[in-house]
Amino acid sequence: MKMIKKMFMMKSVQTLLKTCLNVKPGENLLILTDTNTIEIGEVFALVGEGMGAEVVMTIMNPTTRHGDEPPRIIAEAMKAADAIVAPTTFSINHSTARKEASNAGARLIFMPDANEEVFLDGSLDIDYFAQKKIIDKVSAILEEGERLSITTNLGTELTMSISGRHAVPQTGICHEPGSISPPPCIETAVAPIEGTTEGVMYIDGAIVPGRACEDPVKVVFREGRIISIEGKEDADMLKETLESYNHPNVYCAVEMGIGMNPKAKIGRGGQLEDEAELGTMHIGIGNGITFGSSIRAPGHCDLVIRKPTIKVDGKILMKDGELYID
Structure with a gap:
């Protein structure tokens, strides 16, 4: 077998x-x-x-x-x-x-x-070059943007500044020296300006590392860092994970990432799929070394939400999980 x-x-x-x-x-x-x-x-x-x-x-x-x-x-x-x-x-x-x-x-x-x-589940068997074209378009929009807003039907309302920040596409294509990617996690991401992430986030997708969420977790950001976590067992898991690092910077927002893999599914093939599913986005907290943030921490966690509406400088980039890039 x-x-x-x-x-x-x-x-x-x-x-x-x-x-x-x-x-x-x-x-x-x-x-x-x-x-x-x-x-x-x-x-x-x-x-x-x-x-x-x-x-x-x-x-x-x-x-x-x-x-x-x-x-x-x-x-x-x-x-x-x-x-x-x-x-x-x-x-x-x-x-x-x-x-x-x-x-x-x-x-x-x-x-x-x-x-x-x-x-075996198909999430690695995608047309990487076709997805790269889409990821590059989204990345260009993020590169040129100054302000991001993220909302969901559950009540997420987040804002952040990305002015002057470079997008970090992870297309799965690593042909150039020094290039990195974590397939099946095909995504693009950008680091918010330190201290600018504000608002409420309802995590209904997954917590990475961790698992797919059974119940939404309410997280409140003030001046770029988490100040409260509320919910049931998944909230307790997130609290315990962050406390285990014993470092204040693990609560800081260092990434806004958008899942771009059309065959990835939350809760199926491991945590790389949890943050890769097309129609989701995630806020990364902790170490921002990969994304151009000045924040350093002993670990990195991703908080995934489903079907977000994302606006860049007031223009819709994604609505209820569907991309608007043309």
Whole structure:
């Protein structure tokens, strides 16, 4: 049964290595795994070897949360790689090791909460180049914008300034040195100006890391940071997660992201799908190293809402989850 499943997984793995990462014969391909994701890493290694790459697979103990640093020996290997795939339990994206590897020119696909389902449910089998065209259009609108407002039928009313901030598209296409992406999480994002995020947010999609929400969580932002969290069990989970970091900056808004994967579904294939579903948006809190924010924290969380209406300088970009870009 495992062999049959791996055979089906290989199609998605080949898409990631060939289409997304553009691995070439002779390139140094690093497969970064932990003890929870060894079997997934083995599929990547097998396909990479078949493409003629020089494959090295590393196995570490799982980190404890998103943004934790990998062991130093792995950090050094990352800087020496041409291309990296990181199916791991927790994300390495918001780490110094990842930033240094990107600065050294490594192309990187990171896949936190990696599980077999995400390779089988279709969310990786999309037309990445077609989606890139749409993501680039949305990113251009965010680049030129100054003020964002976000509302939902549940009562979300958020505003923030994005003047002068660069959009950060994650298209799944990592062909240029230093490029990164976390498919199936295809999105574009922008960092709000520090201290400008204001209002109320009702999280009805998912909390990442965490799970899909069973009941809405009410979060209030003042001067760019969360000042209250209300709700049932999901609210308690969010409070406990943020308290565990023991750092004031994990409550700060550092990202406004828009999910752009038409085949991703919240609650199905892992947390990368939870923030990727087309028709959703998320506020990222905590470490803003990836998005151009000056805020640093020991971790990063994403708060996902469904069917938002997003306006840029008063013009509708998304209405009830549907894009308006033409």
